[in-house]
Amino acid sequence: MKNIRTIAITSGKGGVGKTNLAANLAVALQQLGEKVLIFDADLGLSNVDVLLGLVTPFNIQHVLNGKKNLREVIVEGPQGIKILPASSGIQEITQLDEFQRLKLLEEFETFQGEIDTLIIDTGAGISHNVAFFCISAQTIIVVISPEPTALTDGYALIKVLFTQYQEKDFKILVNSVQDASEGLKVFKRLAVATEKYLQVSLDYLGFISKDDSIPKAVRAQKSFLDIYPESVASKNILSLAAKLKEDAISPLKGSLQLFLGNMIGEANDVRL
Ligand SMILES: Nc1ncnc2c1ncn2[C@@H]1O[C@H](COP(=O)(O)OP(=O)(O)OP(=O)(O)O)[C@@H](O)[C@H]1O
Ligand SMILES: [Mg+2]
Numbered sequence: 001m002k003n004i005r006t007i008a009i010t011s012g013k014g015g016v017g018k019t020n021l022a023a024n025l026a027v028a029l030q031q032l033g034e035k036v037l038i039f040d041a042d043l044g045l046s047n048v049d050v051l052l053g054l055v056t057p058f059n060i061q062h063v064l065n066g067k068k069n070l071r072e073v074i075v076e077g078p079q080g081i082k083i084l085p086a087s088s089g090i091q092e093i094t095q096l097d098e099f100q101r102l103k104l105l106e107e108f109e110t111f112q113g114e115i116d117t118l119i120i121d122t123g124a125g126i127s128h129n130v131a132f133f134c135i136s137a138q139t140i141i142v143v144i145s146p147e148p149t150a151l152t153d154g155y156a157l158i159k160v161l162f163t164q165y166q167e168k169d170f171k172i173l174v175n176s177v178q179d180a181s182e183g184l185k186v187f188k189r190l191a192v193a194t195e196k197y198l199q200v201s202l203d204y205l206g207f208i209s210k211d212d213s214i215p216k217a218v219r220a221q222k223s224f225l226d227i228y229p230e231s232v233a234s235k236n237i238l239s240l241a242a243k244l245k246e247d248a249i250s251p252l253k254g255s256l257q258l259f260l261g262n263m264i265g266e267a268n269d270v271r272l
Pocket of ligand 1: 006011013014015016017018019020021042123124175177208209210211212214215216218233
């Protein structure tokens with residue numbers, strides 16, 4: 001199977017902008033010629049489909065229990081991005097048996113050539129599940145904001161992923177900043193702490209400005225990049241997408257096959 005890039009988007013604190021980032025980064029990458037699938041792995045209320053005003057009659061649970069195939073469950077969003085809706089079954093995804101695992105792999109294989117990048121929108125905080133999605137993905141994006149609690153919760157998340165899962169590569173996105181210098185300042189504050197206390201060095205992915213077009217687009221249930229392409233936030237997201245696209249991908253982890261394999265293979269080893 002062709003290598004599919006996997007990106008997990010996560011945060012320590014809730015409500016810092018993960019789902020907006022996942023949805024709009026997907027649209028941005030799609031504009032840059034990538035074919036993107038969002039895997040909604042958050043059980044919260046504000047899901048990707050709701051954010052984009054999509055109707056999703058089925059979810060991954062219907063695939064796992066054999067009632068639907070993946071193609072019937074995945075819905076299409078703005079610019080042709082694909083969305084795999086969340087379900088309470090996401091809890092079970094770390095405990096699939098061999099048959100279900102193969103079935104899921106087989107299902108994904110029917111999308112050969114139709115997906116280049118898989119973006120996983122995880123829940124906030126460090127649960128069993130969030131850890132799986134993060135350690136199984138090639139790229140982990142931790143979203144923080146200038147709020148002190150978003151920073152300390154981000155630090156706590158990185159600490160757990162490092163100390164309990166030996167994860168060392170994190171890309172940091174600072175959301176809701178006044179300007180570029182605030183983004184960098186907030187990033188540095190976190191980077192200094194992780195370097196000093198954890199010996200983990202962080203990679204600065206960039207920032208998204210605090211921008212009214214985001215809540216406006218949320219209310220309209222549309223992607224802000226789609227309906228406010230000239231907004232500051234849209235410009236920010238396009239440069240983030242371009243940066244991610246340029247990045248060399250670690251060959252050691254995270255192809256889709258490995259991703260699905262890891263989610264199950266390592267499920268038994270994880271302790272929190
Ligand atoms: N850069 C920004 N400027 C202004 N408002 C923003 C920005 N980013 C996010 N928001 C607002 O913050 C709210 C929360 O965003 P979002 O749902 O993406 O967060 P989340 O991290 O996915 O939350 P949860 O942890 O509940 O899943 C949204 O209603 C959105 O309007
Ligand atoms: Mg969310």
